[in-house]
Amino acid sequence: MNDTKKLNSATVIQTIFRLSSVIGAIIGLLIAALFLTLLGINTIEFFVELVKGALGSPKAIGNTLNRAAPYMIVGAATAIAYECGSMNMGQEGQVFMGGLGAALVALACPGLPKPLAIPLALLGGMLLAALYIAIPVIFRLYKGINEVLTTLIMNYVATLIVSAMVIGPIACTTSSSYPRTDEFGAAYMLTNWRDIGHLHTGIFIAVAVVILAIYFFYVHPAGLKARAVGFSPMASRTAGISPTKVFALGMLMNGAFCGLAGGVELLGRYNNLRGSYADGIGWDSLIVALLSGLDPKGVLPAALFFGGLYTGISTLQRTLGVPSALLSLIKGCIVIFVMTGTAIQKYHQAKLKKPAKKEA
Amino acid sequence: MTSIVLYFNSAITLAVPILLVAIGVCYSEKSGVYAMNSDSSMLGSCFISVAIMLGTGNAVLAILGGVLAGGIIAALFSIFAVRIGANQCLIGLAFNFTVMGLTSSLLRLFWNTGGIPQFAQPGRVAIPLLSQIPVIGAILFNQPVMIYLVYIMVPVSWWVLFKSTWGLQIRAVGENPSCADSVGIRVIRTRTIAVIVGGLFSGCGGAILAVQQVGTFTEEMTGARAWMGIISAYFGGWSPIGSAGAALVFGLAESLEKRIQLLPFINLSSYVVQMFPYIAALIVIVLTGRNRRHPAAMAKYYQKQ
Numbered sequence: 001m002n003d004t005k006k007l008n009s010a011t012v013i014q015t016i017f018r019l020s021s022v023i024g025a026i027i028g029l030l031i032a033a034l035f036l037t038l039l040g041i042n043t044i045e046f047f048v049e050l051v052k053g054a055l056g057s058p059k060a061i062g063n064t065l066n067r068a069a070p071y072m073i074v075g076a077a078t079a080i081a082y083e084c085g086s087m088n089m090g091q092e093g094q095v096f097m098g099g100l101g102a103a104l105v106a107l108a109c110p111g112l113p114k115p116l117a118i119p120l121a122l123l124g125g126m127l128l129a130a131l132y133i134a135i136p137v138i139f140r141l142y143k144g145i146n147e148v149l150t151t152l153i154m155n156y157v158a159t160l161i162v163s164a165m166v167i168g169p170i171a172c173t174t175s176s177s178y179p180r181t182d183e184f185g186a187a188y189m190l191t192n193w194r195d196i197g198h199l200h201t202g203i204f205i206a207v208a209v210v211i212l213a214i215y216f217f218y219v220h221p222a223g224l225k226a227r228a229v230g231f232s233p234m235a236s237r238t239a240g241i242s243p244t245k246v247f248a249l250g251m252l253m254n255g256a257f258c259g260l261a262g263g264v265e266l267l268g269r270y271n272n273l274r275g276s277y278a279d280g281i282g283w284d285s286l287i288v289a290l291l292s293g294l295d296p297k298g299v300l301p302a303a304l305f306f307g308g309l310y311t312g313i314s315t316l317q318r319t320l321g322v323p324s325a326l327l328s329l330i331k332g333c334i335v336i337f338v339m340t341g342t343a344i345q346k347y348h349q350a351k352l353k354k355p356a357k358k359e360a
Numbered sequence: 361m362t363s364i365v366l367y368f369n370s371a372i373t374l375a376v377p378i379l380l381v382a383i384g385v386c387y388s389e390k391s392g393v394y395a396m397n398s399d400s401s402m403l404g405s406c407f408i409s410v411a412i413m414l415g416t417g418n419a420v421l422a423i424l425g426g427v428l429a430g431g432i433i434a435a436l437f438s439i440f441a442v443r444i445g446a447n448q449c450l451i452g453l454a455f456n457f458t459v460m461g462l463t464s465s466l467l468r469l470f471w472n473t474g475g476i477p478q479f480a481q482p483g484r485v486a487i488p489l490l491s492q493i494p495v496i497g498a499i500l501f502n503q504p505v506m507i508y509l510v511y512i513m514v515p516v517s518w519w520v521l522f523k524s525t526w527g528l529q530i531r532a533v534g535e536n537p538s539c540a541d542s543v544g545i546r547v548i549r550t551r552t553i554a555v556i557v558g559g560l561f562s563g564c565g566g567a568i569l570a571v572q573q574v575g576t577f578t579e580e581m582t583g584a585r586a587w588m589g590i591i592s593a594y595f596g597g598w599s600p601i602g603s604a605g606a607a608l609v610f611g612l613a614e615s616l617e618k619r620i621q622l623l624p625f626i627n628l629s630s631y632v633v634q635m636f637p638y639i640a641a642l643i644v645i646v647l648t649g650r651n652r653r654h655p656a657a658m659a660k661y662y663q664k665q
Contacts, residue, residue, distance in 0.1 A: 035462075039469055087449060143649040148396075148449060149591055150645060156584050157638045164631035283457075290450065325464030325579070332458025339446035339454065347445045347663055 020341025021291050021298070025305065028333035032326050041320060053315030054308035060315070062197025066269065068307030070095070070261035070278070072206035074285030075292060075299040076213035077257030082294050083217075083230035084250025085243055090136065090151030092282030093158030094129040094255045098262025100162050101128030103273035106184040107170055117187040122263040129259025130252050132158065137251045141244065147251070155282070163275040170273070180274040190268040200268035206303075209257065213296035226250060230294075258282065284310065287331045290338055367615055368499045373573065374618075375611025376510050377402070377565040377582075381589025382596065382603035383517050384561030388434075390521060390598050391554035392534035392657040396452025397437040398562040399586035400459040401430035405566030407463040410476060410577040413570075419482045423506065423567040430563015431556050433459065438555040442548055445661035456586075464579045481575045482506075506568050513561075517600040530554050534655035537662035547662050562586065584638065591641050595648045598655065606644060613640035 033043040054064050074091050081088055105124030112120065136150040166172075167179045174182070192200035217223040226246055228236040233243040265278050288306050292298030309327065316322040381398050388395035409426030413419065437455050441448045467476070484504055491501040500511075521527040529550050532540040537547045569585070570577060588610045595609075596602025617636045620628065 035465070089453070139646060143646060145645055145649060149587065149594070150642065152587055153584065153591075153638050153641045153645075157635055157642075160631045160635050160638075164629045164635075167631070168629055287457075323465040323468035325461050325468065327461065328457045329461030329465060332454045332456070332461060335450060335454030335457065336440060336446075339451050340440060340444055343440075343444050343446040343661070347661060 020345075021293055021302070021338050024334045024337030024341065025291065027337050028330040031333050032330050035326070035329065036322065041322065046316070046320070046322070049316055049320060050309075050312040052312075053319075054312035058195060059197035060311060062193070062199035063311045064304070064307045065199055065203045066197065066307075067310050068303045069200075069202040069206035069268070070265045070281045071285045071288045071303035071306050072299055073209045073261040073264065074258050074282060075288035075303050076210045076296045077254045078286055078289035079292055079294045079296055079299060080213060080217060080223075080226060081250040081254035082289065084226045084246045085229050085233055086247050086251045086254065087146075087148050088133070088151050088251055088254050089148055089286070090133065090154050090158075090282070091254075091258050091286050092280070093151070093155035094133055094258030095262040095265070095278045095282045095285075096158040096162045097132040098125035098129040098259025099266040099273060099278055100165060100262075101125035101259060102263035102266050103170065103181055103184070104128070106188045106267075107181060110185055112187055114187045118190065118267060121184075121188055121267060122260055125263030125266075126256040126259040129262065130256040133251055133255025133258075137248050141248060159276070162273070162277075166273055166275055172272070178274070181272045183271050184267075185271075188267055189271055190264070192268065198269070202264040202268040205260075205264055207300075209260070210296060210300055213299070217296050258285075261285070284327075284331070287335055290335055293338075293342075365495060365498045367619060368612075369502065370618065371608065371611040371615035372499065373503060373507065373611075374614045375607045376507050377569040377573070378585050378588045378592060378610050379510060379604050379607035380513070380565030380568065381562045381586050382592035382607050383513060383600045384558035384565070385590050385593035386517065386521060386558075386596075386598050386600050386603055387530065387554045387561065388558030389593060389658055390527075390534045390655055391530045391551045392537065392655055392660065392662070393438070393441055393551055393555050393558075394448040394452065394659040395555075395558055395590060395593075396449050397434060397441070397455045397555075398452075398558065398589055399582055400437070400452070400455035401433045401559040401562035402566035402569070402582045402586050403456075403463055403580070404433045404459045405430040405563035406570035406581055407466070407577055409567040410570050413479055414476065417479075419571055422571050423564070426567025426570070427560050427563040430566060431560040434556050434559020434562070435552070437559070438552040442551045442555060445663065448659050460580055463577070467577060467579060476577045478576045481572055504572050506572055510568075514600050514604045521600065531655070533662075534657055537657050537660075541662075541664065547664070551662075562589070565589070584641075588637065588641055591644060594652060594654075595644050597652055609640055609644060610637055613637040 033046055036046055037043050053060060055061055074095065078088065078091060102121040102125035105121040106117070109117070109120070132154070133151070136147045136154065139145040139150055140147050163179070166181055170181045172180050172182050190200040190202055192198045217227070225236070225241050228239065228241055229243045229246045237243060261281065262278055265281060266273060270277055284306055288299060288302045291302040291306070309330065313322065313324055313327050317324045381402060385395040385398055405426035408429035409422040412425040413422040416422070433455065437452065440446045440451045482504055484502055487501040487508070491497040521530065529540070529545050532545060533547050533550045541547050565585070566582060569582065574581060589607070592603045592606035592610065595606035596604070613636045617633050620633055621630065
């Protein structure tokens with residue numbers, strides 16, 4: 001009797017916690033709308049145009065899905081890595097290094113057939129990004145340096161490395177008008193459909209990664225170990241799981257999948273590498289992971305929501321003159337509310353329980 | 361000789377915003393709150409101080425406004441990080457995003473594509489006798505007025521943190537909050553005030569950056585300076601004097617970045633040169649390594665039982 005009661009209140013709180021992501025997203029949007037109202041843009045018009053911009057036409061849907069693909073890959077990997085007890089903040093830099101790795105492979109072997117070329121390029125991206133994240137992992141393991149600051153600083157270094165590469169060693173040989181590399185050729189282009197906003201096959205890779213993540217997280221024994229470490233590093237140590245090892249593997253996995261996302265973005269949308277080709281993908285994906293409640297199952301809707309938001313606001317910038325920086329504002333508000341929800345669930349449950357029971 | 365003097369002189373000027381953030385981080389982190397929010401205070405302060413500067417033309421008012429803005433943003437942060445107990449790292453990041461979005465949107469909406477016009481920065485003031493000292497005088501005592509205030513701020517902050525009663529309370533709360541609570545220190549209140557003081561310092565850093573060094577507001581103008589401030593505090597062992605030394609390293613790296621391209625015999629891509637401060641930051645972190653034990657209760661939520 002007592003047990004079922006406990007379970008019940010736990011599920012209710014769990015539901016509130018789940019809803020806190022949705023509530024956070026809605027409040028974030030409302031704050032953005034309020035902000036625009038103060039500046040004379042109608043709230044209803046804003047939301048109608050936002051939905052239209054994200055889903056109003058096949059082209060818009062294609063753009064939304066294209067943007068959501070890297071979010072899904074990085075978001076799922078980040079959610080699992082955070083469960084492994086890491087605090088990787090360097091997704092942005094790792095995505096850039098992934099693009100660089102894919103571009104290096106593509107430029108080094110131009111003559112390959114397509115079925116060989118694309119996996120090889122994506123693998124190159126994953127490898128370079130994993131090597132890049134290995135640096136903060138080594139710092140952490142051998143020097144005891146917290147990974148938050150090192151990964152943050154390495155974001156800046158990665159974007160600068162890509163910028164320096166495209167004007168230096170791998171600069172375009174035919175024209176120097178715009179800093180970029182040579183074209184990779186058709187073999188290194190993911191198939192895309194022109195009618196639906198150049199939607200490319202990256203979305204299938206992304207969905208596959210999310211399904212794999214869900215399988216790993218909930219079914220595979222290694223996923224159970226990861227969750228155990230995230231839940232309680234001390235308890236898992238007594239159970240014979242090494243939190244250090246899980247941490248290191250989680251970080252490397254996160255880096256590799258950031259690299260995959262960078263490669264997918266590069267081969268799907270562009271056929272050459274340019275300085276700021278993946279601006280913001282890493283940061284947005286970190287928010288996607290947080291919005292999902294660090295659960296791979298939540299990554300799919302969160303990534304689609306963010307892909308739509310990004311596409312919608314980019315369209316609004318052209319039609320209504322809404323500044324695209326508004327996306328940062330919404331991102332910030334979402335994280336504030338999601339994290340508040342998590343904290344309330346963690347520390348203030350006693351206060352929550354009474355109203356929750358009445359609802360049930 | 362003059363070029364070396366100029367190099368160190370500009371290094372000090374460039375180090376000052378980072379140094380101020382680092383002092384703010386000392387207050388905040390000594391009390392046990394991870395100061396990932398300092399970028400939000402800094403950027404918000406840049407925007408407000410530039411707006412006041414354009415409105416009134418008074419540099420003192422602008423800097424005061426910026427300092428206040430930094431404090432207010434930090435106060436909001438403390439509600440979530442100290443009272444509610446949300447993950448300090450992520451909530452700090454969220455504040456950075458929010459302020460970044462807010463300032464960039466306002467910039468676009470009010471000044472459209474033209475950007476904010478550049479205004480004249482306050483000039484240098486040489487201190488009469490001290491600036492006559494050879495080399496050191498030219499480096500240290502031929503600076504804008506605000507920077508002399510910073511010279512005073514470093515020892516004062518050190519005294520407050522390590523010699524005053526309030527500083528002892530801050531450190532107690534950062535090391536063992538439940539023990540501090542048992543002797544009657546109000547943990548949440550002490551932490552909130554420490555975070556706000558940290559925000560005031562970060563705001564001061566942002567205001568000096570905008571009013572004194574850049575003379576206008578651009579999107580995300582603080583760059584990685586706030587992170588460097590956090591790293592300086594880490595390297596300095598959360599002591600204002602040590603942090604000042606670490607901030608100087610970043611000032612030297614940034615000054616080198618600005619000057620190396622003027623040298624005729626070095627041919628480096630500007631992107632490679634821009635990496636210098638970040639590489640310096642990584643080297644500083646690695647050198648510090650395990651030698652720094654952070655305040656025991658850092659980033660840990662404390663709830664009154």
